Amino acid sequence: MSITKHNWTKEEIIAIYNKPLMDLLYEAATIHRQHHDPNVVQVSTLLSIKTGGCPEDCGYCPQAARYHTDIEGNDLMSVQQVKAQALRAKSSGSSRVCMGAAWRNVKDGEEFDQVLEMVRTINKLDMEVCCTLGMLTENQAQRLAEAGLYAYNHNLDTSEDYYKEVISTRAFDDRLQTIENVRKTNVTVCSGGIIGMGESIEDRAGMLVALATLNPQPESVPINALVAVEGTPMENEKPVEIWEMIRMVATTRIVMPETQVRLSAGRTEMSREGQAMCFFAGANSIFAGDKLLTTPNPDVNEDMKMFELLGLIPQKPFIKVMQPKTVEAEDSQFQSLGEKPKWTRPEHKIERNLEASNKGK
Numbered sequence: 001m002s003i004t005k006h007n008w009t010k011e012e013i014i015a016i017y018n019k020p021l022m023d024l025l026y027e028a029a030t031i032h033r034q035h036h037d038p039n040v041v042q043v044s045t046l047l048s049i050k051t052g053g054c055p056e057d058c059g060y061c062p063q064a065a066r067y068h069t070d071i072e073g074n075d076l077m078s079v080q081q082v083k084a085q086a087l088r089a090k091s092s093g094s095s096r097v098c099m100g101a102a103w104r105n106v107k108d109g110e111e112f113d114q115v116l117e118m119v120r121t122i123n124k125l126d127m128e129v130c131c132t133l134g135m136l137t138e139n140q141a142q143r144l145a146e147a148g149l150y151a152y153n154h155n156l157d158t159s160e161d162y163y164k165e166v167i168s169t170r171a172f173d174d175r176l177q178t179i180e181n182v183r184k185t186n187v188t189v190c191s192g193g194i195i196g197m198g199e200s201i202e203d204r205a206g207m208l209v210a211l212a213t214l215n216p217q218p219e220s221v222p223i224n225a226l227v228a229v230e231g232t233p234m235e236n237e238k239p240v241e242i243w244e245m246i247r248m249v250a251t252t253r254i255v256m257p258e259t260q261v262r263l264s265a266g267r268t269e270m271s272r273e274g275q276a277m278c279f280f281a282g283a284n285s286i287f288a289g290d291k292l293l294t295t296p297n298p299d300v301n302e303d304m305k306m307f308e309l310l311g312l313i314p315q316k317p318f319i320k321v322m323q324p325k326t327v328e329a330e331d332s333q334f335q336s337l338g339e340k341p342k343w344t345r346p347e348h349k350i351e352r353n354l355e356a357s358n359k360g361k
Helices: 010-017 020-034 079-091 110-123 138-147 170-184 201-212 242-255 270-279 300-310 351-358
Strands: 041-048 096-101 126-131 151-153 186-188 193-195 220-225 259-261 283-288
Touching: 010 020, 010 201, 010 242, 020 151, 020 242, 020 270, 041 079, 041 110, 079 096, 096 110, 110 138, 110 170, 110 259, 110 270, 110 300, 138 170, 138 201, 151 193, 170 186, 170 283, 186 220, 186 300, 220 242, 220 283, 242 270, 259 270, 270 300, 283 300
Parallel strands: 041 096, 041 283, 096 126, 126 151, 151 186, 193 220, 220 259, 259 283
Antiparallel strands: none
């Protein structure tokens, strides 16, 4: 039985990333088969329950209020709207619904109470529920756990060094603190990042060091290729080549053998052959549906055709971790504390972010 390594160094990960491709693929595929069924892929549906108007300045994100994009914002969806979308996702083969809200951090109050009810509703449909709502406190994490949350997504985005070239409104340590708060519950952790933002291979390795040295390692790691959206600071970044994506997936699989590696944003630019190589390299999760929050994604029917061609089977829910119990609001041991945590605002200057926010003024 293999023991997961938690003391990876950046140099070790760079050496893996730069291996001859055939050697890298063979090693990653071998490790993948030791820990996972290579023909089973977990399918998630990402649902934007509150779109646009985010106060953050993430350079990749069209939902930031300060940038001039064509994103159509919407207020928080109703529980019934979310339930209808979840049932649609389930009928299409998804085992998990991930709900995203364009918030900086969770705030106690009516909207968070409504999200908790969404979690309860989806868990009762026998689907895994994931949320990505920004930073959250330990008590808020406990309330989500009681409602039946299966996973919490909080991406590191990139390495700690390159992070300050992407975001100035929150700190890297706040990301780690939120993950630590989630770890104090029975909720699993989903955390990954984006490649193609102008970062170096060293930065990609640095992000994987930050994730792989967590103990335990995240149960799910999304690897996103930047979707350059007009109006954002990164609108002119060149598309990520498929070989970069394959190498990133394979390296992630080697350093985090038991994790589910999710092939996330950017799949619309990948051929079926390219995606097949990513699955061979160790990716065993995707987002399905025509949209990832606000960016395009392959049609679910196209994905199912690809699965059929490759002999892939959608993973059933609660295979890795048993289904959490739902505690009704009136029986909850954790109540709203009306917390107002002081999350960091570094507010250093990122020139391209400032230029993008000043356009159109």
